[in-house]
Amino acid sequence: MDLRLTDKQQACRDAARRFAVDELEPWAERIDQEDATPRSVLAAIRASGYLGAALPAKWGGGGIDPVSHGLVTEEIGKVSASVRGLLTVHNMSTQAIVRFGSPEQQARWLPPLCAGRKIVAFALSEPEVGSAAHTIQTQAVERGDGYVLTGVKRWITYGMVADLFLVFAQCEGKPVALVVERESVGLEIEPLTNVFGTRGSMLAQLRFNDVRVAKDCQIGPTGAGITFVANAALDHGRFSVAWGSTGIIQACLHACLSYAQKRQQGESRLKDYQLIRRQLADMLVAHTTARALCYRSACLREQGDPRAVMETSMAKYHASASAIRAATDAVHLHGANGCSADYPVSRYLRDATVMGIIEGTHEIHQLALANYAFQRPYLQG
Amino acid sequence: MDPRTRIRNYFDQVVPDSVSDEEDIFARGLVDSMFGMQLVAFVEDEFSIVVEKNDLDIRHFSSIAALAAFVEAKLGLAHPEAGNGPPAD
Numbered sequence: 001m002d003l004r005l006t007d008k009q010q011a012c013r014d015a016a017r018r019f020a021v022d023e024l025e026p027w028a029e030r031i032d033q034e035d036a037t038p039r040s041v042l043a044a045i046r047a048s049g050y051l052g053a054a055l056p057a058k059w060g061g062g063g064i065d066p067v068s069h070g071l072v073t074e075e076i077g078k079v080s081a082s083v084r085g086l087l088t089v090h091n092m093s094t095q096a097i098v099r100f101g102s103p104e105q106q107a108r109w110l111p112p113l114c115a116g117r118k119i120v121a122f123a124l125s126e127p128e129v130g131s132a133a134h135t136i137q138t139q140a141v142e143r144g145d146g147y148v149l150t151g152v153k154r155w156i157t158y159g160m161v162a163d164l165f166l167v168f169a170q171c172e173g174k175p176v177a178l179v180v181e182r183e184s185v186g187l188e189i190e191p192l193t194n195v196f197g198t199r200g201s202m203l204a205q206l207r208f209n210d211v212r213v214a215k216d217c218q219i220g221p222t223g224a225g226i227t228f229v230a231n232a233a234l235d236h237g238r239f240s241v242a243w244g245s246t247g248i249i250q251a252c253l254h255a256c257l258s259y260a261q262k263r264q265q266g267e268s269r270l271k272d273y274q275l276i277r278r279q280l281a282d283m284l285v286a287h288t289t290a291r292a293l294c295y296r297s298a299c300l301r302e303q304g305d306p307r308a309v310m311e312t313s314m315a316k317y318h319a320s321a322s323a324i325r326a327a328t329d330a331v332h333l334h335g336a337n338g339c340s341a342d343y344p345v346s347r348y349l350r351d352a353t354v355m356g357i358i359e360g361t362h363e364i365h366q367l368a369l370a371n372y373a374f375q376r377p378y379l380q381g
Numbered sequence: 382m383d384p385r386t387r388i389r390n391y392f393d394q395v396v397p398d399s400v401s402d403e404e405d406i407f408a409r410g411l412v413d414s415m416f417g418m419q420l421v422a423f424v425e426d427e428f429s430i431v432v433e434k435n436d437l438d439i440r441h442f443s444s445i446a447a448l449a450a451f452v453e454a455k456l457g458l459a460h461p462e463a464g465n466g467p468p469a470d
Contacts, residue, residue, distance in 0.1 A: 099434075100434045100437070101434070102434070133414070134414070219434075220434050220437050221434065221435060221437055221438065223437075223438065223439065224434075224437035224438070224439070226414070227414060227417040227437075227439050228417060228418065228421070228437045228439075229437075231414060231415060231417060231418050232418055235415075235418055304422060304425065304426050305422070305426065306419050306420075306422040306423040306426055306427075307419075308422065309415055309418050309419045309422060310415065310419065313415060367413065368413050368415050371397060371412065371413055371416075374397035375394060375395040375397070376394040376395070
């Protein structure tokens with residue numbers, strides 16, 4: 001087993017780090033405080049190629065391997081969890097079209113999505129439906145050569161800027177996935193602001209008032225909307241959130257190392273107090289273990305191993321839970337400063353809390369992972 | 382080893398209760414919603430087939446017998462009378 005990155009993977013990580021530091025870090029606090037990602041930052045992301053980094057080269061994407069994609073996600077997630085959320089929803093929704101779209105649909109949507117000329121958001125959650133996705137209430141009624149869509153979608157990450165939405169609805173009790181254009185007649189888009197974490201992710205509520213959607217906008221067959229299309233997309237989303245959470249842990253560790261090194265209390269600097277050192281050690285171990293699970297997930301995905309689905313769930317669960325603990329400790333370590341906007345650690349804690357909810361709550365993953373514990377293949381190594 | 386036996390061996394490892402070949406593992410609540418994608422990955426990996434978008438019928442994946450019939454059809458091993466469609470409701 002060789003744990004070293006290839007030259008290509010290192011180059012990918014280094015380029016993402018430079019992009020994050022140069023293009024995102026100067027804006028990260030403002031993105032959080034102003035509940036929005038500035039147009040200039042969105043333009044930089046579109047131009048960077050990171051929206052399509054993990055999408056097929058055949059359609060204009062970067063075609064990078066899962067480890068490289070993870071490293072890019074960690075670097076960007078370390079600087080801004082909000083911006084990382086844009087990469088997550090765009091990639092997971094586009095991957096559903098890659099996996100389940102018809103050749104005509106792929107030719108229509110993948111080139112602009114892979115190039116970042118268009119952004120697609122993932123529209124599953126509703127005001128009354130979160131974890132129990134199979135109970136969504138949005139209705140798609142067949143009429144003529146298409147559907148009429150009625151219902152409300154909520155908490156749609158970057159819904160305020162998306163050009164397309166991958167929307168899940170019930171068609172006579174069977175789930176369907178539909179690509180809906182932002183400009184569709186009858187679609188109302190409202191901002192959701194003043195949220196707890198990932199505040200710059202430009203959340204939207206979508207209200208579908210008899211929106212007509214053509215049949216050729218359906219992704220996958222009727223009945224497959226949740227079990228296959230949504231779950232495949234969410235699997236990509238969990239992979240991204242796992243790496244993004246690992247980035248938050250790394251950010252916490254770096255902030256705490258810097259603060260503990262400089263901050264003098266009484267006769268000693270913080271770094272010399274034993275209880276502080278314990279927190280630093282715990283953060284280091286949290287980062288290393290979270291990243292190790294992310295690597296494991298990436299390698300299994302690369303190989304098409306059936307365990308990849310649950311190993312990704314494990315990585316997401318562990319990394320997001322560890323990020324919450326690391327960020328909580330980071331705030332404590334900074335004392336009153338940690339509760340102020342002068343230091344980024346309170347943002348890390350708010351963002352980490354969101355990581356424990358999106359793409360499956362801790363509790364959903366605990367239930368699924370308990371099932372996985374009963375499976376024997378997870379012991380194979 | 383024929384597809385049904387290989388699938389039965391896999392179910393023995395991953396489904397947390399013994400099931401007959403015809404039992405619907407989703408209807409019995411033995412597996413969660415993530416398991417569908419795991420089964421897709423399993424048959425693609427095990428039998429070197431591609432599950433196409435039109436194959437995405439949960440009934441193909443709901444039991445050992447259904448999945449074996451699906452895989453045999455994809456591999457061109459299906460008995461002529463079995464047909465290639467999903468099992469009847």
